Amino acid sequence: xxxHDRLFKELLSTFFAEFIQLFLPKVFAYLEPDxxxxxNQEIFTDLSSGERREVDLLAKVQFQGQETxxxxxxxxxxxxxxxxxxxxxxxxxxxxxxxxxxxxxxxIFSFDAPQRPEPTHYQVQFPDRKILDFNYAAI
Numbered sequence: 001x002x003x004h005d006r007l008f009k010e011l012l013s014t015f016f017a018e019f020i021q022l023f024l025p026k027v028f029a030y031l032e033p034d035x036x037x038x039x040n041q042e043i044f045t046d047l048s049s050g051e052r053r054e055v056d057l058l059a060k061v062q063f064q065g066q067e068t069x070x071x072x073x074x075x076x077x078x079x080x081x082x083x084x085x086x087x088x089x090x091x092x093x094x095x096x097x098x099x100x101x102x103x104x105x106x107x108i109f110s111f112d113a114p115q116r117p118e119p120t121h122y123q124v125q126f127p128d129r130k131i132l133d134f135n136y137a138a139i
Contacts, residue, residue: 004078005056005076005078008076009057009076012057012076013038016038016057023139024106030063031062031063032062032065035060035061035062036059036060037059037060037061038058038059039060041054042091042095044091053087053091055073055091055095056074056075056076057073057074058074058095059071060099060101070101070103070104071101071102072103072104073091073092073095073103073105073106075088075091075105075106076107076108076110077110078110080113080114084119085119085120085136088107088122088136089122092105092134104137106137107120107136107137107138108139109139118138120137120138121135122134
């Protein structure tokens, strides 16, 4: 059986700068392409279900003309999944906490059905206040 997930990650790693330039040109404009470093795969345990999850691809890059860095987290989602936006927020929060760097989250939705726009944000709000409005780029 072909390991599509591994091949997809390898393809993205090989052409990472080109991928960012094509799909996220505004991000490409402020990153230093020669600074791209891929970090070890992060593994998190979902405390409620005990299920282990790993981020698909995590790159550390420098802001152009600066010493400071940020992370680009790429996640490939091959099927529609309830609570996916919440999972993206959990990944963001854990990566931000661990690395103490800004995180630019990106999802590549690669499934054929259902054909509909997928959520690109996760919110927590009350009748009188919005507590959290987490957004990620969707491709």
